[in-house]
Amino acid sequence: MQLSKHARDVLETSMQQNKIDDAEKKEIEELISVLPQDRVVIYKNVVSNPIGDIYRYNIHIRIQHMLTFVTFLTLAFTGLPIYFFEAFWAEPFNSLMGGVNVSRVIHRTIAAVMIFSMLYHILTITLGSVARIKLGIFDIRRTIIPLFKDIRDFKDDILYFAGRLNERPEMDKFNYKQKIHYFAAAFGNLVMIISGSSFLFPAFWASILPESMASHFQELMRLSHPHEALLALLVIAFWHWYNVHLAPGRFPMQWTFLTGKITREHQIEEHFLEYLRNLVEDPEEREHLLDMMESRELLTEIGDEANPKSGDS
Amino acid sequence: MMKPMTKWQKVIAYSSLAIVLVWTVLGFLAIYVILTEK
Numbered sequence: 001m002q003l004s005k006h007a008r009d010v011l012e013t014s015m016q017q018n019k020i021d022d023a024e025k026k027e028i029e030e031l032i033s034v035l036p037q038d039r040v041v042i043y044k045n046v047v048s049n050p051i052g053d054i055y056r057y058n059i060h061i062r063i064q065h066m067l068t069f070v071t072f073l074t075l076a077f078t079g080l081p082i083y084f085f086e087a088f089w090a091e092p093f094n095s096l097m098g099g100v101n102v103s104r105v106i107h108r109t110i111a112a113v114m115i116f117s118m119l120y121h122i123l124t125i126t127l128g129s130v131a132r133i134k135l136g137i138f139d140i141r142r143t144i145i146p147l148f149k150d151i152r153d154f155k156d157d158i159l160y161f162a163g164r165l166n167e168r169p170e171m172d173k174f175n176y177k178q179k180i181h182y183f184a185a186a187f188g189n190l191v192m193i194i195s196g197s198s199f200l201f202p203a204f205w206a207s208i209l210p211e212s213m214a215s216h217f218q219e220l221m222r223l224s225h226p227h228e229a230l231l232a233l234l235v236i237a238f239w240h241w242y243n244v245h246l247a248p249g250r251f252p253m254q255w256t257f258l259t260g261k262i263t264r265e266h267q268i269e270e271h272f273l274e275y276l277r278n279l280v281e282d283p284e285e286r287e288h289l290l291d292m293m294e295s296r297e298l299l300t301e302i303g304d305e306a307n308p309k310s311g312d313s
Numbered sequence: 314m315m316k317p318m319t320k321w322q323k324v325i326a327y328s329s330l331a332i333v334l335v336w337t338v339l340g341f342l343a344i345y346v347i348l349t350e351k
Contacts (some may be wrong), residue, residue: 050318050326080343089346230344237340241333253326265315 001035001300003276006149007170010141010273014280017137028279031286034299039167043268045296046289052261054278054285056173060124065257067117071110076233078107083226111196118189142173142274146183150176173274177243184235191228195221264288 003011011032015025036042057065081093082103097103125144132138141147154176156169174182198205198221206214244254249266256262267275278285293299318326 045314048315050315051322084347087346087350089343230347233340234344237333237337241337245330245333252330255326263315 001032001037003032004170007273007276010139010172011276011280013139014277017139018280020280024283028286031279031290032276034301035289035293036298036300039170039268039272041298042293043265045298046264046268046292048263048265049261050263051255052259053264054262054267054275054282055260056256056262056267057260059260060120062257062260064117064121064124067113067120069257071114071117072232072236074110075107075114076229078103078110079229080226082107083229108200111193114189115193118193142277144174144179144182146176146179150179168269170272171270173271175270181235181240185232188228188232188235191224192232195225195228199225 011028015028020028077093078097081087081090081097082100084090085094085100094100094103097106129138129143141149149172153169153171156165157176159165160168198218202218205217209217244250244257245252249269254266262271264275267278279289290299
């Protein structure tokens with residue numbers, strides 16, 4: 001396999017950051033050079049454990065996902081019947097909670113847990129990044145921060161799905177779709193927190209906003225809170241759940257949120273650049289890949305693809 | 314090539330799938346009710 005310029009740069013940065021010695025470098029380069037050029041052939045032929053092979057999320061991120069997951073659904077269950085108080089379907093939900101006054105208390109308590117989860121997340125990613133910078137192993141391409149390459153990947157992925165490209169783009173640990181989703185959720189969270197706090201602390205907001213704006217702000221927030229909630233529910237039910245449950249290759253469920261691991265197949269298909277780093281960081285993964293490709297007779301001779309002149313011409 | 318799931322893995326994966334599908338159907342119903350209620 002001949003790596004693209006970008007993939008080569010990712011590989012070399014990773015080898016440099018992990019202080020890989022010359023012998024190991026040679027081993028990694030040799031492994032890559034004998035892999036088939038077509039990534040689809042690789043990911044269709046590797047053996048994957050459905051609950052995951054490669055480490056992706058640490059325990060903090062998994063706890064934060066679990067907190068967000070539980071608080072989000074509970075907030076929707078308690079919040080929508082409060083807003084649609086008079087609707088026939090809202091009454092049983094409110095009764096289940098012990099009446100609308102109890103629903104309100106539960107809703108606010110769970111909201112505090114959701115805010116805690118967000119702060120916990122900000123702390124984790126900030127401290128994690130600072131630690132990586134100090135250790136000299138920080139690579140911005142490995143983070144959730146949007147880069148110009150994401151726009152290119154978005155375009156290339158559309159071209160692939162339209163049948164105009166043979167392969168999906170080489171994407172990083174977080175692809176364009178995940179970045180859009182992440183920042184949409186972050187924005188939604190902020191809208192919910194600001195609007196929710198304006199109901200709880202109207203005097204505070206009135207004291208910091210210009211007098212002419214305060215009541216308009218309250219009205220705006222009263223509209224935003226339920227509608228952002230509905231939007232978030234739709235995004236979760238139709239976008240997120242499709243991606244993690246129904247999408248081909250993920251059905252019936254992607255286990256990463258529980259095990260913290262991603263399948264080898266998925267990593268090569270959608271996060272190829274991160275897989276290159278996995279090959280650098282984990283000698284066992286190199287052995288696995290080599291064995292799997294060898295047993296299926298899919299390895300190319302060294303130099304076949306690296307040097308086209310020595311080929312069929 | 315994915316290894317087959319064990320019995321328990323199947324139970325967890327398919328039951329969570331069932332939950333989200335039921336939730337999605339309820340979501341459709343809720344949106345329909347919200348949008349058509351007078």
